[in-house]
Amino acid sequence: MGALIDFFEHNELHEMPKIADIRQQLATIATNILVTKPEPFIKLLRNGLPALHVDTFWSQMTIDDLTHITDSQRPTGARVADVLTSAEDLRPEEANVFYYLRQFVLGLDGEDMQLFLQFVTGSVHMPRSHITVSFFGSSAVARHIVAHTCSNTIEISTAYSSFQEFKREMLLILHDQTCMEFSLQ
Secondary structure, three states: OHHHHHHHHHOOOOOOOOHHHHHHHHHHHHHHHHHHOOHHHHHHHHHOOOHHHHHHHHHHOOHHHHHHHHHHHOOOHHHHHHOEEOOOOOOHHHHHHHHHHHHHHHOOOHHHHHHHHHHHHOOOOOOOOOEEEEEEOOOOOOOOEEEEOOOOEEEEEOOOOOHHHHHHHHHHHHOOHHHHOOOOO
């Protein structure tokens, strides 16, 4: 029952599941997922198509086509790693940390990928442009990671001596609720 309640809450249906109403409750969730939520996107899509082509477009669009479109927009480790950019002339310690970040991103999936994107870009979706990586020197005691979501920029200390050390701290940051809070630092 707990999993069903979690499913209802996740899908913004704040009612207790009832045997007599379960079919209607699931239909409400399905309508929200399949009709209500995508409606603004569909309206925008229609605005980009001349009226003459709308029927042709929708009559030829298949479920496989839609699946392909959504899959191609889903962030993966490889796709996000490809949008990481930095200055061309990196010092050796910067190149090491940039390598650690790329390896970290390549290993992300599911919730951790969403947390990383939310932290760096402010969105769980694949960024439209690059993510800029900049570096600063600091001691191991004072190192930290700062993200600027308005510019898709992440600032990273160069004081990491191993990938495991970087990965451990990055995961701690992403799973800390306070990391998503806005500050003027």
